[in-house]
Amino acid sequence: MSLHQETAPGVPHVTQILADWAVNIKGADIPTEVRREGLRTFVNWTGCAVGGARHETVDRALAAVRPFSGKATSTVLGRPDRLDALHAALLNGISSHVLDYDDTHLKTIIHPAGPVASALLALAEMRPISGYDLLTALIVGMEAECRIGNCVYPHHYDRGWHITGTAGVFGAAAAVGKAIGLSSRQVRWAFGIAATQSSGLREMFGTMTKSFHPGRAAQNGMFAALLAEADYDSSERAIEAPRGFANVMSDKQDYAEIVDDLGTRWEAALNSYKPFACGIVIHPAIDGCIQLREELGDKVKAIRSVTLKTHPLVLELTGKRAPKSGLEGKFSVYHAAAAALLRGDGGPMAFTNEMVNEADIIALRDTITATADPACHEASVDIDITFEDGSTATKHVERAIGSRDVPLTDAQIDRKFVNQSVPVVGKAVTEGLLKTAWNLEQLADAAEVARASIPDNEEKAAAE
Amino acid sequence: MSLHQETAPGVPHVTQILADWAVNIKGADIPTEVRREGLRTFVNWTGCAVGGARHETVDRALAAVRPFSGKATSTVLGRPDRLDALHAALLNGISSHVLDYDDTHLKTIIHPAGPVASALLALAEMRPISGYDLLTALIVGMEAECRIGNCVYPHHYDRGWHITGTAGVFGAAAAVGKAIGLSSRQVRWAFGIAATQSSGLREMFGTMTKSFHPGRAAQNGMFAALLAEADYDSSERAIEAPRGFANVMSDKQDYAEIVDDLGTRWEAALNSYKPFACGIVIHPAIDGCIQLREELGDKVKAIRSVTLKTHPLVLELTGKRAPKSGLEGKFSVYHAAAAALLRGDGGPMAFTNEMVNEADIIALRDTITATADPACHEASVDIDITFEDGSTATKHVERAIGSRDVPLTDAQIDRKFVNQSVPVVGKAVTEGLLKTAWNLEQLADAAEVARASIPDNEEKAAAE
Numbered sequence: 001m002s003l004h005q006e007t008a009p010g011v012p013h014v015t016q017i018l019a020d021w022a023v024n025i026k027g028a029d030i031p032t033e034v035r036r037e038g039l040r041t042f043v044n045w046t047g048c049a050v051g052g053a054r055h056e057t058v059d060r061a062l063a064a065v066r067p068f069s070g071k072a073t074s075t076v077l078g079r080p081d082r083l084d085a086l087h088a089a090l091l092n093g094i095s096s097h098v099l100d101y102d103d104t105h106l107k108t109i110i111h112p113a114g115p116v117a118s119a120l121l122a123l124a125e126m127r128p129i130s131g132y133d134l135l136t137a138l139i140v141g142m143e144a145e146c147r148i149g150n151c152v153y154p155h156h157y158d159r160g161w162h163i164t165g166t167a168g169v170f171g172a173a174a175a176v177g178k179a180i181g182l183s184s185r186q187v188r189w190a191f192g193i194a195a196t197q198s199s200g201l202r203e204m205f206g207t208m209t210k211s212f213h214p215g216r217a218a219q220n221g222m223f224a225a226l227l228a229e230a231d232y233d234s235s236e237r238a239i240e241a242p243r244g245f246a247n248v249m250s251d252k253q254d255y256a257e258i259v260d261d262l263g264t265r266w267e268a269a270l271n272s273y274k275p276f277a278c279g280i281v282i283h284p285a286i287d288g289c290i291q292l293r294e295e296l297g298d299k300v301k302a303i304r305s306v307t308l309k310t311h312p313l314v315l316e317l318t319g320k321r322a323p324k325s326g327l328e329g330k331f332s333v334y335h336a337a338a339a340a341l342l343r344g345d346g347g348p349m350a351f352t353n354e355m356v357n358e359a360d361i362i363a364l365r366d367t368i369t370a371t372a373d374p375a376c377h378e379a380s381v382d383i384d385i386t387f388e389d390g391s392t393a394t395k396h397v398e399r400a401i402g403s404r405d406v407p408l409t410d411a412q413i414d415r416k417f418v419n420q421s422v423p424v425v426g427k428a429v430t431e432g433l434l435k436t437a438w439n440l441e442q443l444a445d446a447a448e449v450a451r452a453s454i455p456d457n458e459e460k461a462a463a464e
Numbered sequence: 465m466s467l468h469q470e471t472a473p474g475v476p477h478v479t480q481i482l483a484d485w486a487v488n489i490k491g492a493d494i495p496t497e498v499r500r501e502g503l504r505t506f507v508n509w510t511g512c513a514v515g516g517a518r519h520e521t522v523d524r525a526l527a528a529v530r531p532f533s534g535k536a537t538s539t540v541l542g543r544p545d546r547l548d549a550l551h552a553a554l555l556n557g558i559s560s561h562v563l564d565y566d567d568t569h570l571k572t573i574i575h576p577a578g579p580v581a582s583a584l585l586a587l588a589e590m591r592p593i594s595g596y597d598l599l600t601a602l603i604v605g606m607e608a609e610c611r612i613g614n615c616v617y618p619h620h621y622d623r624g625w626h627i628t629g630t631a632g633v634f635g636a637a638a639a640v641g642k643a644i645g646l647s648s649r650q651v652r653w654a655f656g657i658a659a660t661q662s663s664g665l666r667e668m669f670g671t672m673t674k675s676f677h678p679g680r681a682a683q684n685g686m687f688a689a690l691l692a693e694a695d696y697d698s699s700e701r702a703i704e705a706p707r708g709f710a711n712v713m714s715d716k717q718d719y720a721e722i723v724d725d726l727g728t729r730w731e732a733a734l735n736s737y738k739p740f741a742c743g744i745v746i747h748p749a750i751d752g753c754i755q756l757r758e759e760l761g762d763k764v765k766a767i768r769s770v771t772l773k774t775h776p777l778v779l780e781l782t783g784k785r786a787p788k789s790g791l792e793g794k795f796s797v798y799h800a801a802a803a804a805l806l807r808g809d810g811g812p813m814a815f816t817n818e819m820v821n822e823a824d825i826i827a828l829r830d831t832i833t834a835t836a837d838p839a840c841h842e843a844s845v846d847i848d849i850t851f852e853d854g855s856t857a858t859k860h861v862e863r864a865i866g867s868r869d870v871p872l873t874d875a876q877i878d879r880k881f882v883n884q885s886v887p888v889v890g891k892a893v894t895e896g897l898l899k900t901a902w903n904l905e906q907l908a909d910a911a912e913v914a915r916a917s918i919p920d921n922e923e924k925a926a927a928e
Binding site: 057060061063064067068069070071084085086087126159160161162165192193195196197198199200201202203204207208209212213216223226227229230231232233234235237238241242243244245247248 | 521524525527528531532533534535548549550551590623624625626629656657659660661662663664665666667668671672673676677680687690691693694695696697698699701702705706707708709711712
């Protein structure tokens with residue numbers, strides 16, 4: 001084996017093909033319906049970033065970052081704070097994911113917008129770009145990220161990698177590379193510098209470091225593109241090389257997922273938006289429990305036990321029996337089901353530190369058992385309730401709300417946005433921001449969206 | 465499997481034990497000879513950072529970084545440029561490694577100083593620390609880094625990870641955590657945030673992105689400690705958890721290497737310093753070829769062919785037949801041997817873009833064959849030369865200069881320092897810097913070392 005081992009026979013030049021595609025595609029080459037889904041992604045991401053902006057996770061990251069920030073060009077969405085563009089990308093990536101309420105590419109469980117949109121909007125405040133071009137770059141970045149994820153999923157995820165971080169850094173690199181007009185060779189270098197920073201362990205789930213992953217992926221991917229712009233060179237085959245990303249970090253490499261049907265099959269258009277503020281795998285249980293609550297009324301207070309029959313991933317990812325914090329609660333199907341039955345809620349308020357410690361929630365949670373059924377679809381669940389008087393109730397959810405088959409409508413995205421944003425920036429800013437975000441493709445300066453999120457009028461005036 | 469799977473039976477609480485040790489150890493607990501080796505490490509690292517400071521790799525990284533730098537507290541060693549401490553750590557980590565001339569923990573091929581010293585000295589310019597305490601923190605960081613490396617080496621490296629990056633980030637986190645006085649719980653968090661950033665692919669060898677690894681490890685490990693200081697929480701068992709660093713990134717986990725004999729067995733004291741500006745594995749060949757040149761004189765111009773019998777890692781790591789750049793030349797035992805035979809040199813000048821393209825070097829290089837002998841020690845080589853007249857010469861190197869058995873003397877470290885530093889910052893600055901570096905333990909303010917490296921007097925005056 002020499003330093004530069006030959007790539008195995010039959011392996012396509014994935015890094016180069018993807019870089020060429022990213023450089024050459026034009027906004028008008030992207031079908032209208034794909035651009036529309038990209039816009040829905042952008043609006044949903046903006047709401048999530050504002051919604052998470054006052055979380056203590058963001059406060060603490062900001063405290064650590066502040067002494068090191070460069071020129072304060074870029075907004076921490078939903079706050080009066082501004083940072084240099086790299087640090088703003090980090091912070092917005094954290095806040096958009098901290099409530100586990102963002103978007104999901106269901107095939108890979110990647111949350112595509114966090115790493116990509118956080119990088120692009122922070123950059124837009126420093127190096128102006130139109131809203132139309134930002135949306136093009138966002139779709140290009142998400143497409144790269146999801147295709148690279150498809151290439152290695154599920155083996156890569158099963159090994160313990162948080163794929164939103166590991167694949168997200170490529171998405172941010174591609175998006176920023178597109179936005180700043182890198183050459184194909186520079187995009188290859190950017191992919192190399194991204195690959196060598198690809199990281200994020202699932203061990204961090206349930207801690208503040210989980211939401212660090214999309215933030216750092218945004219920052220690192222942006223930095224990869226900026227280094228490549230300065231002709232900082234790297235491997236030009238970092239995805240497929242014998243010691244590249246796919247071989248080192250996964251037992252599975254399906255390169256056709258990356259290069260086949262580029263420009264006709266759109267992974268970015270498969271994005272979905274969470275109706276509930278936690279891992280997508282427990283959404284069917286929450287959906288079913290909320291429906292049961294609506295049907296049962298006060299009878300939910302007389303439950304003796306609950307049985308959930310779920311997809312195996314539910315227990316693998318969210319099998320925490322006794323969560324102690326709101327963040328841990330997002331990884332407990334037991335807490336989530338109990339909160340849905342007793343409060344009718346799966347939003348951010350169902351996953352606060354207080355809610356996971358309320359006595360009635362804990363009592364009901366402890367009566368719930370869950371079994372994994374490999375035959376169960378990821379978007380399905382069966383719920384069986386036994387009441388104290390021996391009577392029973394059941395609920396079958398065929399496809400949960402927010403799944404590909406039952407996507408959120410634009411109106412539901414609006415409602416989710418408003419519910420998150422109003423408590424953080426108030427009603428007037430929320431209304432203006434929502435309108436500006438939907439209007440992205442008409443904006444001569446995409447940075448208007450960031451400025452529209454600033455809560456305080458004086459700060460906002462100063463920024464404009 | 466639940467979110468927080470139990471750690472496997474028998475696995476010690478490695479992260480906690482190492483964090484407790486790092487927090488509790490005092491400078492005086494470190495044996496004199498270990499402190500002395502730490503000082504030699506620091507001096508050698510300082511010379512390497514200054515020696516690499518004008519490399520185009522550093523120029524390009526600096527161009528990319530500059531628009532994002534925060535308050536310019538910290539020196540890019542050997543240059544008039546200053547950056548915020550995080551970015552200075554990145555740049556100094558790059559420059560100290562870019563010539564492949566730094567230090568080596570031979571058991572793991574980790575280059576320990578780059579990630580750790582680069583973080584500490586940049587921090588010292590922002591948050592003052594005595595030279596004595598900086599040396600203590602340096603040794604603590606190197607010890608953590610090398611022990612974590614031992615735990616997973618060689619399987620981790622064989623999988624394709626550049627261990628200086630992947631283990632180095634833990635060293636930087638431990639060192640900065642020690643320097644700023646984190647609690648044990650905060651150091652555990654810092655290890656968690658370090659683990660989730662652990663990255664760096666061997667695919668990058670031969671490009672500018674190789675030296676990015678120690679730089680980014682320094683920056684990321686420092687940031688991990690600073691986030692932990694702000695109570696940004698993380699897993700507290702990131703090294704040994706089922707989905708932690710060792711399990712996700714290696715097939716081998718020998719936790720005893722991390723926790724056994726802490727405070728009595730010192731991996732940091734096993735550090736060695738390269739006499740030649742390239743990967744350690746080709747040092748025996750260069751040593752032997754330089755000896756042969758001294759013995760043969762002009763007869764080296766009449767060589768028909770050369771055969772090298774080497775350790776297998778030599779061909780795996782440095783088997784590049786036709787390097788085109790200086791950086792690639794460092795990964796060609798053929799080029800290195802030819803340059804040693806024809807120029808008598810293994811220093812930075814043997815690995816310039818010009819040198820790898822000189823006609824006589826290329827001609828001799830192409831006559832060299834190398835064979836891997838598993839019985840050959842890593843510090844040994846056998847060289848057989850056949851001349852055009854049919855006569856022969858041989859050289860057996862039992863242990864190469866710079867290996868553990870033939871360490872560089874202090875005087876040789878001085879000579880190496882001067883040879884690197886004078887072309888970058890001149891004779892006067894070099895002499896002052898060398899003296900200041902050796903005097904580290906007596907400095908009330910460790911940052912004096914950084915200031916002593918600034919080449920231009922006016923800039924230097926402004927910084928003081």
